[in-house]
Amino acid sequence: MSKVIEGLLYSESHEWVKVEDGIAVIGVSDFAQAEMGDITYVDLPSEGDEVEAGEEFGALESVKASSELYSPVSGTVVEVNSELEAAPEKVNEDAYAAWIIKVRMSDESELSALMDAAAYSAIAK
Amino acid sequence: MDQELKTTCLHDEHVALGAKMSPFAGFDMPIQYSGIIDEHNAVRKAAGMFDVSHMGEIFIDGPDAEAFVNHIFTNDVRGLEPGHILYGMMCYPDGGVVDDLLVYKEFESGFLLVVNAANIDKDYEWMKEQVEGYQAEVFNDSDSWGQIALQGPQAEDALVRYFGIEELRELEFYTFYDLEDEDGGRVIVSRTGYTGEDGFEIYASPDNIKDMWAALLEDGIKPCGLGCRDTLRFEAGLPLYGDELSPEISPVMAGLSMFCKLDKPEFIGKDALVKQKAEGVARKLVGIELADKAIPRHGYPVELEDGTVVGEVTTGYHSISLEKSICFALVDSAYSALDTKLYVRIRKNTFPGVVVKKRFYKTNYKK
Numbered sequence: 001m002s003k004v005i006e007g008l009l010y011s012e013s014h015e016w017v018k019v020e021d022g023i024a025v026i027g028v029s030d031f032a033q034a035e036m037g038d039i040t041y042v043d044l045p046s047e048g049d050e051v052e053a054g055e056e057f058g059a060l061e062s063v064k065a066s067s068e069l070y071s072p073v074s075g076t077v078v079e080v081n082s083e084l085e086a087a088p089e090k091v092n093e094d095a096y097a098a099w100i101i102k103v104r105m106s107d108e109s110e111l112s113a114l115m116d117a118a119a120y121s122a123i124a125k
Numbered sequence: 126m127d128q129e130l131k132t133t134c135l136h137d138e139h140v141a142l143g144a145k146m147s148p149f150a151g152f153d154m155p156i157q158y159s160g161i162i163d164e165h166n167a168v169r170k171a172a173g174m175f176d177v178s179h180m181g182e183i184f185i186d187g188p189d190a191e192a193f194v195n196h197i198f199t200n201d202v203r204g205l206e207p208g209h210i211l212y213g214m215m216c217y218p219d220g221g222v223v224d225d226l227l228v229y230k231e232f233e234s235g236f237l238l239v240v241n242a243a244n245i246d247k248d249y250e251w252m253k254e255q256v257e258g259y260q261a262e263v264f265n266d267s268d269s270w271g272q273i274a275l276q277g278p279q280a281e282d283a284l285v286r287y288f289g290i291e292e293l294r295e296l297e298f299y300t301f302y303d304l305e306d307e308d309g310g311r312v313i314v315s316r317t318g319y320t321g322e323d324g325f326e327i328y329a330s331p332d333n334i335k336d337m338w339a340a341l342l343e344d345g346i347k348p349c350g351l352g353c354r355d356t357l358r359f360e361a362g363l364p365l366y367g368d369e370l371s372p373e374i375s376p377v378m379a380g381l382s383m384f385c386k387l388d389k390p391e392f393i394g395k396d397a398l399v400k401q402k403a404e405g406v407a408r409k410l411v412g413i414e415l416a417d418k419a420i421p422r423h424g425y426p427v428e429l430e431d432g433t434v435v436g437e438v439t440t441g442y443h444s445i446s447l448e449k450s451i452c453f454a455l456v457d458s459a460y461s462a463l464d465t466k467l468y469v470r471i472r473k474n475t476f477p478g479v480v481v482k483k484r485f486y487k488t489n490y491k492k
Binding site for chain 2: 037038040041043059061062063064065066085
């Protein structure tokens with residue numbers, strides 16, 4: 001069983017969002033990392049990049065395949081977790097600790113389109 | 126409509142072990158158990174076992190068996206000693222590849238041809254069409270055989286522990302022994318594999334293979350899935366039919382001319398391959414090593430610095446054993462020389478690389 005954490009919001013493409021003072025901290029769910037297997041490369045955007053809700057912002061690569069990352073919200077990338085460049089396996093170790101980007105949201109109402117833990121648990125299997 | 130997936134004799138074992146299962150070549154096969162990296166490293170450093178029961182076993186016998194095999198096979202089986210094995214291809218008249226395969230010269234008479242799972246039906250039909258005029262019989266016995274590939278530096282010890290036969294250590298690379306199980310059934314042990322390591326492929330009845338799998342598991346041999354089978358063969362520079370060989374990719378294009386004996390009197394595809402060898406081919410398979418960690422994947426474009434597309438990736442990984450991003454790519458022959466600078470387009474960016482030898486990893490075969 002994959003882990004779903006209360007208090008986070010989730011997208012259908014298996015990203016999670018934690019909201020902190022207008023900033024969306026974004027990662028991938030435990031279900032997503034388990035499905036991918038050993039993650040060997042994280043393709044990150046740059047700080048200052050604009051992202052759109054539902055649009056691709058980077059990718060995770062496992063040994064076997066590449067999975068695009070989709071931003072759950074629109075806004076500006078204010079920080080990327082560059083630690084993942086050298087240690088992509090951190091996403092496998094703890095998908096909720098290994099955040100990928102932080103986005104200053106341009107439209108917080110987009111959050112209402114995301115799922116809570118209970119709703120996400122129903123599709124993360 | 127999807128055709129129903131076939132299963133191997135070890136299917137229940139894979140499910141019980143919690144393997145991640147996926148369709149491959151019409152079979153529901155294990156992609157990984159503990160993880161591709163862990164399994165890959167086990168084969169490189171210790172030993173691992175693969176269920177390869179999906180592979181096809183086609184027997185050819187009769188007075189003209191040797192002449193017929195030599196007619197459809199690019200390598201030369203004339204005078205091949207019993208107990209010896211050759212790798213090669215079956216080609217179409219235009220030099221395209223029907224399949225790549227192993228040919229075992231049997232001790233009694235005839236040959237065993239081991240073919241790719243995805244191609245069993247196609248190969249069998251092809252052989253039956255070509256056999257007309259030869260006094261030879263073609264028999265597809267794939268469903269009667271299970272197969273385990275036991276691979277890695279500790280494979281020999283594990284094999285000897287299982288069979289209790291010390292002489293198995295003497296088996297040379299690309300040779301095989303015939304053994305008999307308790308019920309008088311045939312067991313073939315061959316020193317072959319698809320990983321770049323020393324190792325064995327054991328063919329036996331499904332029941333026997335199930336017993337062997339359980340015993341090897343008990344002995345601590347790591348079960349390995351098709352995921353690391355691909356990363357291992359790729360690092361060792363071995364082609365996969367469908368990626369590096371196909372009806373469009375000839376052995377000459379793939380750099381496998383050494384397995385095509387163009388001095389044989391005849392074989393299907395010979396004239397085309399002789400012409401390709403003499404006149405050159407438009408595209409060649411190369412290895413490319415990237416400077417970056419970004420991962421080239423099948424189908425990604427290979428470009429020049431100015432963005433001109435000169436080829437595409439056939440297989441690529443961030444190599445587990447070498448810790449670099451490397452790929453096979455089919456490129457315009459003008460750009461196939463070693464050290465040529467090429468770029469691989471990965472999503473929005475291009476990454477620089479150089480042409481290197483296809484055998485990325487130094488293989489450890491028992492010679």
